Amino acid sequence: MLCPCGSAQTFSQCCEEIISGSNIASSPEQLMRSRYSAYATKQAEYIFRTYANITRKTQTIDDIAQWANETKWLKLVIHRASNFQHDLLDNNNAQVEFSAYYSHQGQICHMRENSNFIMENNQWRYLDGDVSENSEIDKPKRNQLCFCGSAKKFKQCCAKVF
Ligand SMILES: [Zn+2]
Ligand SMILES: [Zn+2]
Structure with a gap:
C-alpha cells in the first residue's frame, strides 16, 4: 500500500518504519x-508518544484512538517546513505548515495548521499548533476537480480514499 502521507513511497518504506520504531524521524516534516x-492507520499510541512531554499531559490514548476511528484521512499537503537536520542545535522554532483533508461523520473537512516541534531526548516531538482554518467542504461530483489542489478529478484523487 502507498504511504498515507502522500510521499509516493510504499507505507513500509516510508512512515511505517518510523511508526514501528525501526527508524527515527530525521526532521519535523518526517515526524509530521x-x-x-x-x-490514517489508527495507531493512537504512536501519536501519543510523539507529543512533547508537556503536551502529552493534556492527551489520552483513548481520546486519540476515538478521534482516529471516527475520521477518515484523505490527504496531507505540506505547505512549508523547516527541515532542520537532526544534529543541529537550537531547534526550538521548528515548524511545519500543512493542510489535512479528512472526512468525519460523512462530512469532508479541511484543516490547515502551523505546527510547532521541539527536540526531546534527541527526537522530534509535536508541541502544539495554530489552526488557521477548519472548514467543511462540499463533496465534489466525480468528474469535478478535487478539493485538495492536486488538479486531478475527484474520482481519480481523494474519492479513492473516501
Ligand atoms: Zn509516509
Ligand atoms: Zn484530492
Whole structure:
C-alpha cells in the first residue's frame, strides 16, 4: 500500500518504519508525516508518544484512538517546513505548515495548521499548533476537480480514499 502521507513511497518504506520504531524521524516534516500516517492507520499510541512531554499531559490514548476511528484521512499537503537536520542545535522554532483533508461523520473537512516541534531526548516531538482554518467542504461530483489542489478529478484523487 502507498504511504498515507502522500510521499509516493510504499507505507513500509516510508512512515511505517518510523511508526514501528525501526527508524527515527530525521526532521519535523518526517515526524509530521508519520503522525498523519499513524492517524490514517489508527495507531493512537504512536501519536501519543510523539507529543512533547508537556503536551502529552493534556492527551489520552483513548481520546486519540476515538478521534482516529471516527475520521477518515484523505490527504496531507505540506505547505512549508523547516527541515532542520537532526544534529543541529537550537531547534526550538521548528515548524511545519500543512493542510489535512479528512472526512468525519460523512462530512469532508479541511484543516490547515502551523505546527510547532521541539527536540526531546534527541527526537522530534509535536508541541502544539495554530489552526488557521477548519472548514467543511462540499463533496465534489466525480468528474469535478478535487478539493485538495492536486488538479486531478475527484474520482481519480481523494474519492479513492473516501
Ligand atoms: Zn509516509
Ligand atoms: Zn484530492
